[in-house]
Amino acid sequence: MKEARGKVPKIALIGNPNSGKSTVFNQLTGLRQKTGNFPGVTVEVKEGRLRFPSGAEALLIDLPGTYSLHPTSSDEKIVTTVLTNPKDDFYPDALVYVADVTHLEKHLLLFTQLLDLGLPMLMALNMADTAAEAGIKVNTGKLAERFGVPVVSISGRTGENIQKLLLDLEKLLNGDGHHRRSTSAFYPLREVEKQVADAAQLNVATGSPYHALLLAHHHAWLPFLQKQERETLAAIVQTKDFQSLRVQVDETLDRFDRFTPIVRQTVSQPSVEPTTFTDRIDTILTHRWFGPLIFFGVMLLVFMAIFFGYDITGGWVESGIGVMIDAIGVGLRENWFTDLLTKGVLPGLQGILVFVPQIALLFLLITILEEVGYMARAVFIFDKTMRRFGMNGRSIVALIGGGACAVPAIMGTRTISNWKERLITVMVTPFISCSARIPVYLVLIPVALPHSSWWTKSLVFGGMYFFGLLAALGAAYTFKKLLRTSDPSYLALELPVYRMPHWKNVWLTVWEKVKAFISGAGKIILYISVVLWILGNTGPSGALENAEAQVKATATAEMSQDSLDDLVAAKRLEASFAGMVGKSIEPLIAPLGYDWKIGIALLSSFAAREVFNGTMYTIYSLESVGRVEEEEAANQRPFERYSRLRRQMRDDTFRDGRPVYTLATGISLLVFYALAMQCMSTLAVVRRETGSWKWPLFQFFFMSGLAYLCAWVAFTVLSR
Amino acid sequence: MQRRYRTVPDLKQNESALTLAFTDPTLAGKLTAMGVLPGVRIELVRPAPFGEAYYVKVDGVRLALREEEAASILLEA
Ligand SMILES: Nc1nc2c(ncn2[C@@H]2O[C@H](COP(=O)(O)OP(=O)(O)OP(=O)(O)O)[C@@H](O)[C@H]2O)c(=O)[nH]1
Numbered sequence: 001m002k003e004a005r006g007k008v009p010k011i012a013l014i015g016n017p018n019s020g021k022s023t024v025f026n027q028l029t030g031l032r033q034k035t036g037n038f039p040g041v042t043v044e045v046k047e048g049r050l051r052f053p054s055g056a057e058a059l060l061i062d063l064p065g066t067y068s069l070h071p072t073s074s075d076e077k078i079v080t081t082v083l084t085n086p087k088d089d090f091y092p093d094a095l096v097y098v099a100d101v102t103h104l105e106k107h108l109l110l111f112t113q114l115l116d117l118g119l120p121m122l123m124a125l126n127m128a129d130t131a132a133e134a135g136i137k138v139n140t141g142k143l144a145e146r147f148g149v150p151v152v153s154i155s156g157r158t159g160e161n162i163q164k165l166l167l168d169l170e171k172l173l174n175g176d177g178h179h180r181r182s183t184s185a186f187y188p189l190r191e192v193e194k195q196v197a198d199a200a201q202l203n204v205a206t207g208s209p210y211h212a213l214l215l216a217h218h219h220a221w222l223p224f225l226q227k228q229e230r231e232t233l234a235a236i237v238q239t240k241d242f243q244s245l246r247v248q249v250d251e252t253l254d255r256f257d258r259f260t261p262i263v264r265q266t267v268s269q270p271s272v273e274p275t276t277f278t279d280r281i282d283t284i285l286t287h288r289w290f291g292p293l294i295f296f297g298v299m300l301l302v303f304m305a306i307f308f309g310y311d312i313t314g315g316w317v318e319s320g321i322g323v324m325i326d327a328i329g330v331g332l333r334e335n336w337f338t339d340l341l342t343k344g345v346l347p348g349l350q351g352i353l354v355f356v357p358q359i360a361l362l363f364l365l366i367t368i369l370e371e372v373g374y375m376a377r378a379v380f381i382f383d384k385t386m387r388r389f390g391m392n393g394r395s396i397v398a399l400i401g402g403g404a405c406a407v408p409a410i411m412g413t414r415t416i417s418n419w420k421e422r423l424i425t426v427m428v429t430p431f432i433s434c435s436a437r438i439p440v441y442l443v444l445i446p447v448a449l450p451h452s453s454w455w456t457k458s459l460v461f462g463g464m465y466f467f468g469l470l471a472a473l474g475a476a477y478t479f480k481k482l483l484r485t486s487d488p489s490y491l492a493l494e495l496p497v498y499r500m501p502h503w504k505n506v507w508l509t510v511w512e513k514v515k516a517f518i519s520g521a522g523k524i525i526l527y528i529s530v531v532l533w534i535l536g537n538t539g540p541s542g543a544l545e546n547a548e549a550q551v552k553a554t555a556t557a558e559m560s561q562d563s564l565d566d567l568v569a570a571k572r573l574e575a576s577f578a579g580m581v582g583k584s585i586e587p588l589i590a591p592l593g594y595d596w597k598i599g600i601a602l603l604s605s606f607a608a609r610e611v612f613n614g615t616m617y618t619i620y621s622l623e624s625v626g627r628v629e630e631e632e633a634a635n636q637r638p639f640e641r642y643s644r645l646r647r648q649m650r651d652d653t654f655r656d657g658r659p660v661y662t663l664a665t666g667i668s669l670l671v672f673y674a675l676a677m678q679c680m681s682t683l684a685v686v687r688r689e690t691g692s693w694k695w696p697l698f699q700f701f702f703m704s705g706l707a708y709l710c711a712w713v714a715f716t717v718l719s720r
Numbered sequence: 721m722q723r724r725y726r727t728v729p730d731l732k733q734n735e736s737a738l739t740l741a742f743t744d745p746t747l748a749g750k751l752t753a754m755g756v757l758p759g760v761r762i763e764l765v766r767p768a769p770f771g772e773a774y775y776v777k778v779d780g781v782r783l784a785l786r787e788e789e790a791a792s793i794l795l796e797a
Contacts, residue, residue: 287769289769381770383768384772488746496782
């Protein structure tokens with residue numbers, strides 16, 4: 001079975017959820033890992049490089065956690081798909097089976113199924129540290145003998161025996177492991193299974209009889225089967241009257257009957273099971289009243305941490321890049337390229353980087369909650385609530401993540417097995433107020449409520465988050481009524497024991513999310529910044545030059561160079577293509593109380609919402625002031641920032657002399673920014689996750705339409 | 721007349737019973753794979769705060785089950 005292709009061997013890590021697979025993966029590969037997608041499907045796979053003590057290398061693939069080769073979610077289907085298709089890109093040369101030794105029996109079902117598939121395999125008994133504490137003793141030699149595979153006792157957490165694992169694994173790859181041949185299957189097929197497997201083996205080329213049986217069970221969805229193979233298998237199943245579901249259950253029970261005695265002979269467990277630490281904590285954390293209360297408390301803390309994190313780090317990043325932009329601006333000659341760099345690319349980059357600290361912080365907190373074992377409890381508590389809205393308890397993790405950035409949050413919905421629940425979660429997550437909305441809210445709230453107290457403003461700010469959540473739930477409820485699916489939906493979730501977080505896991509996960517944001521959202525933000533720069537700096541022939549000449553001709557002697565430059569910038573923007581578009585959509589947005597200047601800002605918000613602020617500064621001839629105020633912001637209380645811009649906005653009037661920014665316009669804008677789909681990066685991710693442009697387009701029109709409608713209602717009601 | 725079996729939601733808090741069989745083949749597949757087998761002792765630890773889900777314990781393993789998942793597990797009298 002050795003590969004003659006001369007490539008590095010492929011090894012797959014496999015195991016049940018919570019077996020510690022990811023921890024072992026991190027131990028083995030460290031930072032030499034990347035996340036990719038299985039071709040054609042949207043389940044992610046982690047790959048990493050592994051180096052044996054001999055210096056040889058191998059590719060390590062982390063397969064999704066699953067309980068059985070008879071899968072129920074799209075995550076789990078991947079495992080069966082890969083392992084039953086020798087032509088698959090990820091088909092491994094050997095398997096490392098990770099089992100939690102403290103519950104060995106629960107982890108042997110999948111293991112014995114894999115045994116019968118006949119791939120070379122090694123069993124890693126993980127959590128040796130916990131086992132030792134609990135007084136669990138395992139006779140690894142005897143286990144190895146009974147199953148016919150090498151067995152190593154390891155700890156992903158302490159790194160114990162990882163080197164030995166590598167040694168044994170290399171031996172296994174070289175064919176020295178005592179790997180049992182598939183002649184004697186662990187589970188002898190029953191009569192009906194045998195008949196089906198034999199027929200399948202005759203008609204569709206397969207390896208072991210169990211392999212053939214799996215193809216027969218799952219022919220309806222296994223993606224690699226040819227049409228003809230599928231039909232043949234369907235016919236076999238039909239003629240043999242093969243009751244797939246029932247047979248699967250019988251197989252599972254039979255396997256348990258066979259390996260339970262083996263566990264009894266090889267594992268000695270202290271018999272009494274005391275009320276553990278986990279049970280005591282859960283009496284509070286899943287308590288009828290305290291449970292939800294604590295959850296909301298934790299969320300409040302998380303979001304406060306993010307807001308204050310933004311407050312502090314956002315300022316640093318802004319001024320850091322501001323300094324860089326200034327330095328480059330000074331160093332380079334003034335031409336269009338410098339301008340593109342300092343006004344298009346670098347601010348775009350700034351727009352990406354300002355969010356990195358918050359996204360890192362939110363995912364740090366979520367990952368810790370997840371590592372500790374708390375998230376599973378939140379899923380349990382809110383499953384019912386989420387289901388009322390057509391989602392799944394697991395959706396709660398995505399909705400929380402949406403508070404930082406919808407892009408990584410949406411990528412995290414892959415654990416939801418039901419297509420409809422997952423789709424709804426993906427569709428409504430962008431309603432949750434993400435970090436890009438914070439700076440916009442900070443400008444708009446004081447513009448809308450100039451004379452209100454700090455408390456009122458803070459309340460409105462918090463209210464915006466609440467409003468986003470309401471919109472998400474309302475939309476979800478609507479989708480629930482509209483969409484149909486026959487996919488089964490499950491909760492059936494293991495509640496892991498509480499553990500201290502393993503920091504290496506935490507850092508690697510956070511790093512992964514930040515990378516997902518930078519590569520998923522970052523690139524698009526950068527492109528759009530460039531496109532917007534072009535729109536804002538080009539116009540019908542001669543228009544920009546005319547505008548500039550006009551300003552200079554009418555300029556008075558008292559004007560400082562800065563204000564002259566600012567005025568030129570404002571007039572150029574007005575004359576540019578962006579300005580033209582802004583003006584041409586004015587009739588469309590007038591019912592919401594907006595003028596063409598806001599039109600331009602709305603347009604430019606498609607890169608990232610907070611571009612709103614920068615555009616407003618330029619339009620109001622405050623470009624140079626803007627840079628100063630952005631830097632000052634770090635030292636000011638939230639609602640006191642951007643004061644010159646706000647004053648300018650408040651003073652602005654329509655052509656007929658009515659003020660533009662009234663309470664009604666301010667609120668209408670806030671509503672619009674809360675609801676509108678103004679994030680190309682999110683749309684791109686939604687396309688990737690749903691596999692077509694249909695859903696992102698729908699999402700765009702749905703969210704923006706709703707934003708328009710609600711902003712119009714707000715404006716109309718408030719301006720009476 | 722068909723005898724009505726008790727199911728997990730019929731248990732009182734902290735009460736346990738032996739499982740007997742499953743009513744739904746799809747759920748049975750999922751539950752057995754997770755170690756909820758016929759003949760094991762299942763304990764109802766507590767219902768979810770808002771209802772429609774149960775925190776159960778099987779063989780030292782803690783699971784969260786939905787109403788219909790829990791109700792598909794028939795118990796010995
Ligand atoms: N004490 C101890 N804890 C471990 C060990 N390996 C993993 N853990 C912890 O077990 C929990 C689950 O580990 P993961 O690596 O996320 O498990 P997984 O199998 O990848 O789980 P899924 O991501 O749900 O598939 C985490 O809290 C780990 O820190 C170990 O050897 N000893």
